[in-house]
Amino acid sequence: MNKPYSPGYAGTVTKYVFVESPDLTPADLAIRAYEISKGVMIKETCFGLQITGKETDVDPVIESLRKLDPVHIFIKDRGFPPGDPRRCRANLGGARPGYYSHEFEMSVIRNISSGLEHLPERDVSRVPSPPAPSSGTKLDAGTLKKIIESQEP
């Protein structure tokens, strides 16, 4: 029988603030966030911060933090509040699942920073040519069958 569930931090939002900057560390960011936070919960992590609170309180804090280093600070939503026993590795006894996308994206994030840095000076008439999925046709079943048949003795 399932137990009744009453959520903690109902009505709040949690945002991840990632920093990948040569000039700013998560600790600097945390100090600045503590200075301007008005009742929001801030947790410093190895990659940046997690900020939890009412949306109206969190949004001004993250907008203000973003201004510190706009091209090197990245922000996204998080579903769980910090330290939630269902996700926090302190309770799970090992590395927590779900960081694969962050791990991968942080490896390419300096390319995005470069893009953001050069965006204002970019010629507006120049059409972007981003890395796109290949549009080459795939091997169809009929051709594959012909190849197989041609190999038979």
Place this chain on the structure above:
Amino acid sequence: MAKVFIYPSTSLILSDLVARFGHRPLSAALQIRERIQTPGLESPPLQITPEEPKKGLKYAAVEVPSGVRGRMSLYGPMIEDAEAAVIVNDADFAFGCMGCARTNELIKFLIRKRKIPVLELNYPKNEDEGQEFVAAIHEFLKSLGSGE
């Protein structure tokens, strides 16, 4: 401000760029947050209850694995709600079991079926590609209007 579905829906880069350029990213976190903040019966870790695969029946048939239907109960409403979508195709970390793999295919299919504006890209492998990647997303989001 347009609602923009992002794929991979956990993507930090897409979530940030869409919000930065003045639109609302529709990411998995919003759906997870809604579930874990709704009182009910305990169903750890994601508060996905047996009701979710039933809701997923709207998007996938009953013989489809319940994992696909459960996932679609998260992503399906966001796809219906989306006014545009940005898809990054070479997200290898999104690969997983058959539930994940089939859900990923179904998500892309449903987005195309909706006939909303879609931008398809690959992750940038160097700084030059990064500049084109950001410029393309900026142009695309600007074309949606009332953003930045």
